[in-house]
Amino acid sequence: MKKRSSLKIFLAVQNALFLRELNMRLSAGRLGLFWTFFEPFFQIIVFVLIKVLLFGAAESNFDFAVFLSLNFIAFNMFKNIVTKSSNAFGSNKALFVYKQVKPIDTMIARTLLEVFITAVIIIVFLILGFYFDFDMEVKDLSMVALGFFFLLFFSFSFALFVAVLSTFVESIGKVVGFMMTGLMFGSAIFYTIEMLPVPLQEMLLYNPLVHFIEMIHGFYFLALDDQFVSYTYMWLWSFSLLYMGLWLYIKLEKRIISL
Amino acid sequence: MIELKNVSKWFRTKQGKKYILKEVSFSIPSNHNIGILGRNGAGKSTIMKMLGQIEFPNIGSIKSDKSFSWPLGIGGGFIANMSGKANVKFVCRLYGKTNREIQEIIEFVEDFSELNHYFEMPIKTYSSGMKARLNFGLSLAFDFDYLLIDETLAVGDARFKKKSKEALLKKIENCNVLLVSHDMGTLKEICDAGIVVNEGKMSYYDDINKAIEEYAEINKKAG
Numbered sequence: 001m002k003k004r005s006s007l008k009i010f011l012a013v014q015n016a017l018f019l020r021e022l023n024m025r026l027s028a029g030r031l032g033l034f035w036t037f038f039e040p041f042f043q044i045i046v047f048v049l050i051k052v053l054l055f056g057a058a059e060s061n062f063d064f065a066v067f068l069s070l071n072f073i074a075f076n077m078f079k080n081i082v083t084k085s086s087n088a089f090g091s092n093k094a095l096f097v098y099k100q101v102k103p104i105d106t107m108i109a110r111t112l113l114e115v116f117i118t119a120v121i122i123i124v125f126l127i128l129g130f131y132f133d134f135d136m137e138v139k140d141l142s143m144v145a146l147g148f149f150f151l152l153f154f155s156f157s158f159a160l161f162v163a164v165l166s167t168f169v170e171s172i173g174k175v176v177g178f179m180m181t182g183l184m185f186g187s188a189i190f191y192t193i194e195m196l197p198v199p200l201q202e203m204l205l206y207n208p209l210v211h212f213i214e215m216i217h218g219f220y221f222l223a224l225d226d227q228f229v230s231y232t233y234m235w236l237w238s239f240s241l242l243y244m245g246l247w248l249y250i251k252l253e254k255r256i257i258s259l
Numbered sequence: 260m261i262e263l264k265n266v267s268k269w270f271r272t273k274q275g276k277k278y279i280l281k282e283v284s285f286s287i288p289s290n291h292n293i294g295i296l297g298r299n300g301a302g303k304s305t306i307m308k309m310l311g312q313i314e315f316p317n318i319g320s321i322k323s324d325k326s327f328s329w330p331l332g333i334g335g336g337f338i339a340n341m342s343g344k345a346n347v348k349f350v351c352r353l354y355g356k357t358n359r360e361i362q363e364i365i366e367f368v369e370d371f372s373e374l375n376h377y378f379e380m381p382i383k384t385y386s387s388g389m390k391a392r393l394n395f396g397l398s399l400a401f402d403f404d405y406l407l408i409d410e411t412l413a414v415g416d417a418r419f420k421k422k423s424k425e426a427l428l429k430k431i432e433n434c435n436v437l438l439v440s441h442d443m444g445t446l447k448e449i450c451d452a453g454i455v456v457n458e459g460k461m462s463y464y465d466d467i468n469k470a471i472e473e474y475a476e477i478n479k480k481a482g
Contacts, residue, residue: 099312
């Protein structure tokens with residue numbers, strides 16, 4: 001058999017895994033395609049309704065529906081990368097009979113698939129937003145994009161760390177599940193940090209996810225800014241998690257393959 | 260050539276470590292079709308997987324510049340929810356085949372495996388024999404230096420068995436096999452060298468007949 005370069009092998013494996021994951025996701029039940037893209041949409045409608053019915057239409061100087069959509073798209077990307085990639089090793093065990101498929105490949109493929117789904121969801125939201133004439137003016141598009149990119153990097157690092165740990169400590173997956181619910185309320189999705197009393201602000205700013213979400217909506221809306229965002233804190237978290245995740249992964253790769 | 264350097268492999272059981280290989284060092288020469296013999300549980304399949312580098316020794320290293328197929332056995336790395344055809348496509352993509360090559364391989368495998376309308380059905384509807392047929396057909400479409408075979412020749416009816424054997428004999432004109440089998444007839448027909456695995460040791464024989472004799476000896480001793 002012809003020798004292929006490592007890069008070529010990696011790309012071929014990613015191509016195969018990505019298409020397979022996409023195929024599986026879309027063929028999950030009859031409405032697989034529908035739910036993949038419309039679940040976040042319904043989620044946001046429900047939360048906008050709750051907010052409007054319980055607290056009345058807000059007097060903020062930005063559109064709350066757009067605000068919530070943006071935050072949820074970002075948060076869902078994080079949540080899905082972490083939950084879907086962190087069990088990638090176990091559910092792809094059968095594929096490790098092919099020598100070129102390394103456990104981390106299955107994780108990268110799932111992360112890429114989530115990025116792809118997020119991109120499609122953004123397009124769906126843009127179309128709906130323009131159609132219903134929402135005010136979607138962006139302050140600084142490139143910084144918003146950079147915010148998403150930072151978040152992606154953080155999510156991947158976190159997912160890798162969880163994935164390696166959960167191969168050996170099964171209950172980690174459950175803990176992460178609980179944590180996600182907590183994070184949904186504690187990550188500046190329904191509010192901005194500025195709206196909160198100071199003691200609560202200080203507490204929530206320990207949550208790294210708050211910084212990513214604040215960065216993204218801070219650069220999106222004219223009325224908001226990134227005064228609470230600590231970029232050092234974001235990078236500290238991302239790099240520590242990636243470093244620990246990779247270190248553990250390299251140590252344990254062979255054991256993961258032959259589990 | 261496959262080189263083993265100070266290889267130890269064990270599994271943990273309740274009675275402690277069970278060794279499959281204990282401090283084994285030697286090299287397996289190229290261009291031989293090698294049969295792997297041993298009693299049940301001696302670790303034949305594990306050793307085959309280690310030689311194919313999808314299982315790893317606890318200590319030591321196994322190196323080779325040859326390419327190996329995935330292990331052809333009853334299980335196989337197929338995805339249960341996808342059709343046979345989709346699985347074939349997936350494996351082709353893993354090996355970086357172009358779309359045109361994929362099309363040719365699909366046609367070949369469909370024709371060889373004789374699965375008919377099952378080819379488009381999910382793998383979970385297959386019997387184990389059907390899976391093995393698909394797996395074997397697919398492996399024939401690639402050019403590996405070594406095929407790893409774990410007792411898969413005995414699938415299907417007599418006619419299909421004959422067809423598989425002929426296809427394999429033709430295939431090994433250009434490549435080699437590592438074959439795990441309990442069927443001495445098959446071993447003699449296909450292999451020219453042998454490895455006998457017993458109690459943490461493995462011994463290599465240039466002549467498959469000698470390996471079979473040694474294996475018979477071990478069986479006799481064990482009663």
